[in-house]
Amino acid sequence: MGLGRYLLRKFLWYLGALLVALLLNFFLPRLIPGNPVDALVGRLSQGGAGSDQLQAMHTQYVKEFGLDKPMWQQFFIYLGNLAKGDLGTSFMQYPASVNKLVGDALPFSVALQLPAILFGWLIGNLLGAIAAFKGGWFDKGAFVGSLFLSSMPYYCLAILLLFGLAVWYPMFPQGRAYSLGLTPEFSFTFLNDAISYWWLPFLSLVLIFIGGQAVGMRSMAIYELGSDYVNYGRGLGMKDSQMVRYIFRNAMLPQITGLALSIGGLVGGALITELVFNYPGMGSLLFGAISSNDYPVIQAITLIITVTVLMANFAVEVLYGFIDPRIKATQGGDKS
Structure with missing residues (x-):
């Protein structure tokens, strides 16, 4: 019963955090200067439309996107659409559905970051544990190398790898996620092509993860x-x-928290890496949406990031409740 009360308190805390995040997720993008409809109509005006036609288009888009309604009413419409699983329509890529844009970008981010996080966590923790236990020259070499990697910004390593292994010594392709002319699909031809583009961004992330986990x-x-x-x-x-x-059971507890946070933040965690390699993941999609004030896309991606981080942290709380004897003892003391 003590453990159950502990988990219930944690669940209510994270539920409250989610409600606050929903409010911020809706209102913060609207504080960015600029009107997305003005930008959209301005882009369409390059086709030579007259002022009356542009004004009619502006009025139509404002009404269609619901921007003519009060802010509180827009918020409740947003919640209603979320309840139905509708993330809205992109402003800048109209009439593209945000669900489709996210669905196209999310697999690339997961395929890039999830293996990097898992391999980096496993190899880094194993390296750090062996270095601490063995000591001597192995510990010194592992510590200096890991500290160097963990101190390097991941986008700097991405630029160095791109220049060194794709430009100066062309072992890998120069950016993108697959060759021009191919369409993303689950086939041997596409996967074999995509894996050649995957290696460089993967290495730029996994080496940083290994260094950070080993030092910790x-x-x-x-x-x-x-x-x-x-x-x-x-x-x-x-x-x-x-x-x-x-x-090592006790030493692993903070590392489990780090793993959960990394997995929770993998949706937008490699934004600059994706930009360096022109990788069509969630980071690139988010950057483009922020640049163009595309509210629905910004809201969708930040909401996904928020939900995954909260779920990852709650999973850690549940796991700690079972594997950490100090929590069990505390809850047992509350019961008595």
Whole structure:
């Protein structure tokens, strides 16, 4: 019952955070200077339409997008559309559906970032744990290399890799996600082509993840190795294999939080990397939407980011409730 109350409190907290995020998600894009309908009509005016025709188009788009209604009424329309799973219509790519734009971009971001996060987390934590346990020259070399990688902005590494391995020594294609003339589809031909474009942005992300995770895991493991319970256990004659299991279980707790946050933020986490490689993911879509004040697209992507981050954090809270004995003890104390 104590654990159940703990999880219920966490669920209500995250539900409240989601409601606040919905408010901010709707109102903040509308604080960006500029009117998207003016930009849309201005782009259409390049075709040589007259002023009366442009005014009629402006009035039509303002009405169609609901911008002629009060802000509070627009907000409730937005909530109603969300309840039906409708993310709206893009202003700048009218009449394209935001659902379709997100559906086209999301697989590219997930295919790029999810493997980078998982491989970076596994390899980085393994490297950090071995470095802390072995010490000596291996620890020094692993620490310096990991610190160098973790300190480098991921977009700088992306630019260096793009120049070095695609321009100066052309081992990989220069940007994009697939060759011109191909259409994204689940076929061997497309996947074989896309994987050649995937390697460079993947490497630019996974190397940074490995460095950051290795530094964090090494620090936590060294802290645990010097803690009182380790010295006490060794004094009782416990085997190193048994002590290592306790040490790295405790050291992994902050790393699990980092993994959840990385997965939760993968939708927009590689925005500049996608821009460097001209990769058609969610980051590129979000950047284009912000540049053109495309409210529906901005709202959709930021909402997806918010929901995934909240879900990832809540999953960590649930996991901690089961694997962290300190939380179990606390909730048991509340019960008594």
